[in-house]
Amino acid sequence: MRSTNPDSNSRRSPNTSPETAEKILSAAVAEFARHGFTKTTVRGIAAAAEVSPGLVIHHFGSKDALRSACDEHVFERIAELKAAKAGYATMAVQMMFDDPEMSTAVDYLVKSLLDPSEHGQRYFDHYVDLVESYITEGFAGYTFRQSEDSRGQAATIAVMALAPSLLEHRLHSVLGTDDTTAMMTRLAPHLLDLYLHGALESVPDNSQPGDEEP
Amino acid sequence: MRSTNPDSNSRRSPNTSPETAEKILSAAVAEFARHGFTKTTVRGIAAAAEVSPGLVIHHFGSKDALRSACDEHVFERIAELKAAKAGYATMAVQMMFDDPEMSTAVDYLVKSLLDPSEHGQRYFDHYVDLVESYITEGFAGYTFRQSEDSRGQAATIAVMALAPSLLEHRLHSVLGTDDTTAMMTRLAPHLLDLYLHGALESVPDNSQPGDEEP
DNA sequence: TTCGACATTGAACACGCGTTTAATATTAAA
DNA sequence: TTTAATATTAAACGCGTGTTCAATGTCGAA
Numbered sequence: 001m002r003s004t005n006p007d008s009n010s011r012r013s014p015n016t017s018p019e020t021a022e023k024i025l026s027a028a029v030a031e032f033a034r035h036g037f038t039k040t041t042v043r044g045i046a047a048a049a050e051v052s053p054g055l056v057i058h059h060f061g062s063k064d065a066l067r068s069a070c071d072e073h074v075f076e077r078i079a080e081l082k083a084a085k086a087g088y089a090t091m092a093v094q095m096m097f098d099d100p101e102m103s104t105a106v107d108y109l110v111k112s113l114l115d116p117s118e119h120g121q122r123y124f125d126h127y128v129d130l131v132e133s134y135i136t137e138g139f140a141g142y143t144f145r146q147s148e149d150s151r152g153q154a155a156t157i158a159v160m161a162l163a164p165s166l167l168e169h170r171l172h173s174v175l176g177t178d179d180t181t182a183m184m185t186r187l188a189p190h191l192l193d194l195y196l197h198g199a200l201e202s203v204p205d206n207s208q209p210g211d212e213e214p
Numbered sequence: 215m216r217s218t219n220p221d222s223n224s225r226r227s228p229n230t231s232p233e234t235a236e237k238i239l240s241a242a243v244a245e246f247a248r249h250g251f252t253k254t255t256v257r258g259i260a261a262a263a264e265v266s267p268g269l270v271i272h273h274f275g276s277k278d279a280l281r282s283a284c285d286e287h288v289f290e291r292i293a294e295l296k297a298a299k300a301g302y303a304t305m306a307v308q309m310m311f312d313d314p315e316m317s318t319a320v321d322y323l324v325k326s327l328l329d330p331s332e333h334g335q336r337y338f339d340h341y342v343d344l345v346e347s348y349i350t351e352g353f354a355g356y357t358f359r360q361s362e363d364s365r366g367q368a369a370t371i372a373v374m375a376l377a378p379s380l381l382e383h384r385l386h387s388v389l390g391t392d393d394t395t396a397m398m399t400r401l402a403p404h405l406l407d408l409y410l411h412g413a414l415e416s417v418p419d420n421s422q423p424g425d426e427e428p
Numbered sequence: 429t430t431c432g433a434c435a436t437t438g439a440a441c442a443c444g445c446g447t448t449t450a451a452t453a454t455t456a457a458a
Numbered sequence: 459t460t461t462a463a464t465a466t467t468a469a470a471c472g473c474g475t476g477t478t479c480a481a482t483g484t485c486g487a488a
Contacts, residue, residue: 113384114328121384121387144413149400159380159385167327167373171373174335175369187366190371195412196412198412199358199371199408201359
């Protein structure tokens with residue numbers, strides 16, 4: 001179903017272009033992931049896909065429609081990878097950052113969270129739902145601390161899990177690195193330690209709050 | 215050092231209008247905090263300050279220069295409030311969200327972190343430095359869990375502390391609230407619990423990773 | 429008063445944006 | 459081959475942007 005041409009001998013793919021549309025969409029996802037929706041230009045996508053700006057509109061109708069197409073594409077990609085990793089005992093955080101092939105998809109979703117959109121909000125809602133189910137039902141053998149406000153707890157943990165990606169660029173600068181995978185690997189033990197034991201080791205023994213110095 | 219004129223007696227607000235410049239700058243901070251730098255327009259700032267767009271440029275030179283002025287202004291404001299709260303026993307997280315007067319300043323800094331700029335990076339670096347000093351020296355009687363990689367640990371905690379503000383709008387939507395202070399108050403106990411005890415209560419007892427179901 | 433310096437404005441400029449349009453190139457079908 | 463349809467492009471349109479400019483308003487100084 002990919003090609004109906006009789007002789008694909010010396011001719012590659014001249015006119016019939018499902019390839020071109022895919023190339024444009026792929027370039028769009030990359031550009032959106034890199035610069036966000038607002039700052040990404042149709043001309044930039046066209047240049048990255050080595051086509052004219054008009055062709056981008058011709059294939060997808062508008063910049064917003066192109067974004068929707070990208071949303072669906074990324075969603076499918078994420079769903080595939082999530083299904084492929086089902087049952088694999090690891091934290092959701094690692095699930096998102098382990099696979100280098102997923103990095104652009106994750107970047108896209110992160111930018112989608114920052115640049116307000118319905119798709120981005122639906123993704124975040126779904127993510128909080130997922131975390132809440134982990135809290136109530138457990139995840140890969142782990143048991144979560146329970147709370148009366150499981151929704152607020154889930155939202156808190158979801159936000160925490162997304163934080164490193166949100167500030168990825170700032171982290172690169174402050175840690176003096178440019179390898180995202182290596183950086184996330186470096187942060188992973190600290191995240192695990194935080195999730196397992198918290199960040200604080202001992203609490204002050206003064207009972208009433210004030211400007212006291214121990 | 216503010217003025218070199220000999221008689222600054224009744225010389226306050228004649229023609230040279232510091233009031234107008236302050237009004238513009240205040241409006242600019244609010245607009246930048248609300249919509250971010252890129253999406254904020256000079257015309258929008260001018261409308262909020264009830265002046266003409268040309269006057270904004272006349273007073274600050276350019277949109278970028280206006281942003282720098284806003285950066286300095288917000289930095290000073292934050293420094294003041296931090297100094298005023300020195301010695302007050304509370305977490306750095308709460309330090310940033312407690313005071314409702316600080317909310318716009320915090321929003322501004324958050325947007326500054328997302329929309330890349332030198333000032334935003336310097337602020338983040340400073341923030342990580344602060345957290346690292348808390349880790350090594352303790353904070354308000356609290357003792358942090360130690361790590362060989364204190365820099366990575368500090369970056370991790372700093373990112374976590376900033377996360378709720380970064381996704382404030384998404385949190386509003388997912389929790390069905392429009393009161394930021396109330397929402398942060400709701401999340402506070404979950405954050406404290408996370409920092410004190412972590413998020414996970416028990417770990418699975420299977421020693422080798424796989425697709426096992428407990 | 430007159431003058432000069434500054435504040436302030438409305439209109440316009442130059443530019444980049446998303447999008448449209450007319451024209452060309454290419455291919456499948458008749 | 460001819461024809462219809464689609465892919466593709468260069469150019470331009472309309473719009474919003476940051477910015478500039480000439481004109482007007484305003485107030486202290488002389």
